[in-house]
Amino acid sequence: MSFVYVTYIYTTRQKVWDAITKPEFAHRYWLHTNVSDWKVGSRWEHQHGDGSGKVMIDGTVLESDPPRRLVMTWTRPDHSQEPSRVSFDIEDYADGLVCLTVTHDRLEHDPAMASSISGGWPKVLSNLKSLLETGKTENIWLTKNKEG
Amino acid sequence: MSEDDLTNEATVYSIYIASTPQKVWDALTKTEFTTKYFFGRSVESDWKKGSSWLLRMPDGRVDVKGLVREANPPKKLVVTWNIDWAPMPLPEAIVTYEIEDLGTGVVRLTMTEDHPTPIPAKLLEGGRKGWPMILSGLKSLVETGKPLPMPTPQPPKELQK
Numbered sequence: 001m002s003f004v005y006v007t008y009i010y011t012t013r014q015k016v017w018d019a020i021t022k023p024e025f026a027h028r029y030w031l032h033t034n035v036s037d038w039k040v041g042s043r044w045e046h047q048h049g050d051g052s053g054k055v056m057i058d059g060t061v062l063e064s065d066p067p068r069r070l071v072m073t074w075t076r077p078d079h080s081q082e083p084s085r086v087s088f089d090i091e092d093y094a095d096g097l098v099c100l101t102v103t104h105d106r107l108e109h110d111p112a113m114a115s116s117i118s119g120g121w122p123k124v125l126s127n128l129k130s131l132l133e134t135g136k137t138e139n140i141w142l143t144k145n146k147e148g
Numbered sequence: 149m150s151e152d153d154l155t156n157e158a159t160v161y162s163i164y165i166a167s168t169p170q171k172v173w174d175a176l177t178k179t180e181f182t183t184k185y186f187f188g189r190s191v192e193s194d195w196k197k198g199s200s201w202l203l204r205m206p207d208g209r210v211d212v213k214g215l216v217r218e219a220n221p222p223k224k225l226v227v228t229w230n231i232d233w234a235p236m237p238l239p240e241a242i243v244t245y246e247i248e249d250l251g252t253g254v255v256r257l258t259m260t261e262d263h264p265t266p267i268p269a270k271l272l273e274g275g276r277k278g279w280p281m282i283l284s285g286l287k288s289l290v291e292t293g294k295p296l297p298m299p300t301p302q303p304p305k306e307l308q309k
Contacts, residue, residue, distance in 0.1 A: 006280040007280060010288060010297070094297055096297055097296060122256075126163050126164035126165070129287065130291060133288055138165075138166045139253060140250065140254050
């Protein structure tokens with residue numbers, strides 16, 4: 001079982017990479033933020049955006065090829081289910097246009113997570129696109145569940 | 149699934165846009181906007197239930213034609229979708245646009261491409277790849293006023309004459 005979301009952003013690959021991996025950047029468009037040294041084998045944490053450091057999701061960095069590709073496991077902090085996997089592929093598509101593909105797979109063991117991330121990724125990636133293109137983010141987290 | 153297999157799997161794509169339902173409706177239904185994000189294509193219809201509609205290429209050829217099944221501006225538009233240029237007849241698809249106002253200056257646009265009659269899986273690829281390009285462009289146009297520099301992709305080789 002996998003979920004794939006593709007979006008095209010008028011920006012550079014480096015800016016997309018930074019938006020995913022730098023906590024102060026991710027916090028602006030994602031409800032939570034991502035903390036790691038982003039080296040293969042390192043732990044990463046998806047920490048609550050309230051600054052408490054509460055771990056919402058964690059995992060291991062499987063591949064790291066800045067600014068092109070980042071792959072990590074995606075685990076509930078209580079480790080109650082098998083980890084799923086998230087891959088970010090960042091490609092130059094056309095003049096000034098970056099194609100970002102997020103593939104979230106290995107979800108067979110966790111249908112609740114599959115449902116949650118299917119709703120969450122379009123929000124996160126729409127907001128990432130807005131931030132990079134307009135400097136502003138959308139107020140999307142107040143209205144629905146806070147997955148992602 | 150092999151790419152020669154038939155499928156009636158739907159394609160669904162949701163995108164959040166900092167805008168109003170009316171502006172997103174206008175972006176979907178008015179040529180002044182579609183030419184800036186839908187690979188240069190114009191649209192022609194009065195967008196009333198039962199009316200015909202079509203999508204026209206920049207060189208004047210018809211790309212897609214169909215009927216308006218449901219029109220509830222600015223919330224929902226359902227059209228039949230018939231590719232007009234393919235070398236072989238293709239079954240009709242149904243495309244639904246739903247525009248939801250989240251009440252915080254943001255709308256969620258969800259496009260669903262349904263295939264009541266199964267089609268070869270490989271022919272779905274065009275839509276699978278095309279919709280994120282089209283709807284990323286729509287979002288950028290509505291939010292920034294500027295089109296994305298999106299090249300027009302080639303159709304799948306099976307559909308080229």
